[in-house]
Amino acid sequence: MPHLDALHRTALRLTRSGSDADDLVQDAVLKAYRFFDHYEAGTNFRAWLLKVLTNVFFSKYRRQTLDSQMRALGEGDPVSDGWMGMATMAPNREPERLAERALLEGAVLKALDEVPEEFRAVLILADVEGLTYREIADAVGCPIGTVMSRLHRARRAVATKLGLGAHGGEQKKKSEGDVLSLDAFRNRKKEASG
Amino acid sequence: MEGCDETRRYVDAWVDGELDPGAALMVETHLARCEECREEADAIRSIKGALAASREGHAAPGSLRSRLLAALDEEDQEKASVEHATARRKHATGFLLAGAAMTTIALATGWRGSINGTGPVAGAAMMPPLLDDIAQRHARNLPVEVTGSEPTQVANFFTGRLDIPVRPVHFRGVPARLVGARISNVSDRMAAALYYEVGGRRVTVFVFDSAVLPRAFDTDGLQPVRVNNQPAYVGNARGYTVVLSERRGIAYAVASDMPASDTLGIVSQADIQ
Numbered sequence: 533m534p535h536l537d538a539l540h541r542t543a544l545r546l547t548r549s550g551s552d553a554d555d556l557v558q559d560a561v562l563k564a565y566r567f568f569d570h571y572e573a574g575t576n577f578r579a580w581l582l583k584v585l586t587n588v589f590f591s592k593y594r595r596q597t598l599d600s601q602m603r604a605l606g607e608g609d610p611v612s613d614g615w616m617g618m619a620t621m622a623p624n625r626e627p628e629r630l631a632e633r634a635l636l637e638g639a640v641l642k643a644l645d646e647v648p649e650e651f652r653a654v655l656i657l658a659d660v661e662g663l664t665y666r667e668i669a670d671a672v673g674c675p676i677g678t679v680m681s682r683l684h685r686a687r688r689a690v691a692t693k694l695g696l697g698a699h700g701g702e703q704k705k706k707s708e709g710d711v712l713s714l715d716a717f718r719n720r721k722k723e724a725s726g
Numbered sequence: 727m728e729g730c731d732e733t734r735r736y737v738d739a740w741v742d743g744e745l746d747p748g749a750a751l752m753v754e755t756h757l758a759r760c761e762e763c764r765e766e767a768d769a770i771r772s773i774k775g776a777l778a779a780s781r782e783g784h785a786a787p788g789s790l791r792s793r794l795l796a797a798l799d800e801e802d803q804e805k806a807s808v809e810h811a812t813a814r815r816k817h818a819t820g821f822l823l824a825g826a827a828m829t830t831i832a833l834a835t836g837w838r839g840s841i842n843g844t845g846p847v848a849g850a851a852m853m854p855p856l857l858d859d860i861a862q863r864h865a866r867n868l869p870v871e872v873t874g875s876e877p878t879q880v881a882n883f884f885t886g887r888l889d890i891p892v893r894p895v896h897f898r899g900v901p902a903r904l905v906g907a908r909i910s911n912v913s914d915r916m917a918a919a920l921y922y923e924v925g926g927r928r929v930t931v932f933v934f935d936s937a938v939l940p941r942a943f944d945t946d947g948l949q950p951v952r953v954n955n956q957p958a959y960v961g962n963a964r965g966y967t968v969v970l971s972e973r974r975g976i977a978y979a980v981a982s983d984m985p986a987s988d989t990l991g992i993v994s995q996a997d998i999q
């Protein structure tokens with residue numbers, strides 16, 4: 533039952549509680565069952581199930597407001613803070629060494645659990661479940677640029693929690709910046725090169 | 727170094743393979759000359775890899791499964807019409823057995839005629855040579871040059887032997903075993919042949935330079951489909967199903983003696999690194 537396994541591990545990572553995870557999966561499966569007509573044939577079925585689960589999670593199990601999460605992550609400029617020292621982590625160097633990888637995996641999961649919900653959801657869908665940005669945007673109901681930005685911050689938060697960020701705890705405040713735009717990026721590049 | 731901020735905004739998308747080729751090239755150009763940004767890309771890849779690895783071995787508790795079946799039964803009983811309930815029960819079975827994914831892919835192709843058949847769709851004369859070549863090499867079942875017990879060994883085996891990176895494909899939630907691999911050819915170009923056993927059936931994944939792929943796929947015997955929102959092509963040659971897809975300049979051909987629906991089902995679970 534690969535889909536059930538995926539639903540359960542995602543529920544577990546989102547709720548961080550075994551009993552809540554079971555309840556969330558049941559709610560999501562019943563909802564998917566009732567609304568199966570809404571599933572669009574030919575699209576990724578697992579992604580659709582995960583979308584239903586994510587929606588149920590945010591409507592019924594959410595514990596943190598988006599505001600408080602933004603504050604928790606420092607709402608900093610996504611590029612200039614916290615990342616630098618991350619690459620110096622030793623296990624990165626030889627990822628094929630299994631024992632070190634297992635250690636890294638355990639530490640990363642622990643760090644993931646501490647990432648605020650909205651950001652954690654995006655990181656789980658991207659890196660654990662392997663959904664595309666479009667599928668994630670559809671699942672969490674926000675633009676792709678927001679997915680990119682949240683993913684970036686979530687990964688940086690994981691790095692910081694692992695003690696890998698150079699200035700992890702003291703990001704400077706910046707009011708905006710939840711959205712990145714690929715188009716803007718390309719246009720800027722074009723102007724720069726042309 | 728100039729361009730670092732810009733690069734860091736998009737390096738996540740680059741690692742995730744979400745940038746279009748033009749934007750990816752810009753990031754790569756910067757990475758080629760900036761060690762710090764390169765290290766950041768490595769670090770992201772490392773976190774991503776550790777999280778992906780956490781998928782392995784997770785199974786939902788058995789108690790949850792029985793609880794779900796009971797809940798779905800109850801849901802069915804609330805429905806007045808018996809017929810309606812039966813139809814819905816089929817959906818439920820689909821959810822829980824994950825069969826729905828494969829069925830819907832098969833339906834989405836709109837290619838019912840050849841979904842269940844095992845014979846070739848078109849005559850041998852009309853068969854694209856590439857398809858025939860792949861089917862033939864899958865059929866031959868040559869001895870492996872490296873065994874599949876340790877996937878990193880398989881990847882290492884191809885390093886230096888092929889001019890494209892070859893990583894064994896992981897099939898999520900599918901009982902697939904990597905038997906081994908060897909150097910092969912596709913259309914006179916070197917290719918990696920990765921041999922898998924899926925539920926007792928042989929499945930070969932050929933990895934090769936996508937330059938080999940024909941420009942026009944609308945040849946007889948190749949059917950465009952979408953798998954996980956990515957374009958792919960299905961064909962049938964010599965009684966074997968072949969699914970062709972491309973990712974970042976590398977072509978993947980999956981050959982099996984299973985019907986197209988099952989082969990597409992397997993492909994939809996493939997995790998290409």
Ligand SMILES: [Zn+2]
Binds near residue numbers: 728731756763
């Ligand atoms: Zn740089």
